[in-house]
Amino acid sequence: MYSNLHDLAEAKRGALMTLESFVLESLREALAQGFFLPGEEINEKELSQALKTSRMPIRQAIAVLEGEGLLVRIPRRGTFVTEVNAEIVEEIYAMRIELEALAVRRAVPRMTDADIARLIPFTAIRPETIATIQQHIEMNHAFHEALYAPCNWPRLLRQIQQLRTAIGVHLIHRGKFSPEREEASIREHRALVDACHNRDAERAEQLIRQHNENAKEMFVRYNL
Amino acid sequence: MYSNLHDLAEAKRGALMTLESFVLESLREALAQGFFLPGEEINEKELSQALKTSRMPIRQAIAVLEGEGLLVRIPRRGTFVTEVNAEIVEEIYAMRIELEALAVRRAVPRMTDADIARLIPFTAIRPETIATIQQHIEMNHAFHEALYAPCNWPRLLRQIQQLRTAIGVHLIHRGKFSPEREEASIREHRALVDACHNRDAERAEQLIRQHNENAKEMFVRYNL
């Protein structure tokens, strides 16, 4: 549905330097928000009409996203949102577990009090207030971003971000919402923040590994 | 220099589906072979003349490589080969250590006898026969590719490949060649092949971590 995309896009129009980066940001956001189904075909013309540009910036942005692994182009056939099957989920989670462990290991000793303060609000969230998958993903995203940011390694952060988006696309559409998992997830976040507070990197790493293992477990059990 | 690039490119011309993928492969290869300096500017027009295409496929390919992190574009300024400084080397090696450990851990139990047979020739290489950085990188690349391939996870393999290329670009130009390290490296490869032969994934993982730690150590000591 390209009309939703149009609305979301209009918000950032003009704020960015080039039309290409405008399209890029819009597409990234749309992907993260689940406007497209995994495996869905992306039509350049429709996109260019929705975003009111020529096909050029679209083509450029699509190429970047292919490089990032979020889209797949098949020559002379078209562009498709990266498909996620059981095997790929295993692969992506395996990578995430290692990279996010690395990020936490490095972030914890570098956290300022302000960094930790930013994490506190997430521990106060009451599970009942999270009603949709979108909210869950958004909250989760914000928490993990804040948790890893102090590691201050842009490539690592970008890679984690990309792997999370790839899973997110799938989650939004096929994901069944489980209040129990939601509660457990927030409990695990709390434990993580505690470990950060004590500047216990080793414990934090262990917790983030377990957290991701649990998430994967839930994912493969209910969503595939 | 763009004339070398032209020669290397001609070899694959026509074999590929689209001009864009032809340009993409040529550029990737050129980067890996050190035709460009880290930080060097890429001129679209010159490139298109060297590869005898219009600017279109060049622009597309550059966008893909930006998505992969090998090139950086600054709006209205130009495209540059990703710069690598001491901090970035630390970051890339840290990611490599985790991801390559993961790849080996998964690859070893899945190796067929044929997979292991492919590794044997590398253990027989005599250090004296490796004379240039290029040869070193090429040999290293082939060995590691063969080592990780059986893990059969395309995203993981691609990511490792990208991180290795990013380091390689730098290594070729600034890298000082050390016969002692060369010898040690081949010894470490031999130990790795032994571990594979015994299907000892744990030992292989420990060895690849140490191998990469040593390589990083050498890199930061002599090349920065």
Place this chain on the structure above:
DNA sequence: ATAAAATATTTTGGATCCAAAATACAGAAC
């Protein structure tokens, strides 16, 4: 009615064109 073949339409990949921004260059002022 179904399958195959021919035709029409859509859509991608590539080339060219144009405008605006950045860069390089030249000349003037101090």
Place this chain on the structure above:
DNA sequence: GTTCTGTATTTTGGATCCAAAATATTTTAT
């Protein structure tokens, strides 16, 4: 000689155009 300013050139970003391939549609034959 150096610095500032105004001009010329280069180069990127975007739009449009075109051809070839793929897809959809219609026609024809069985």
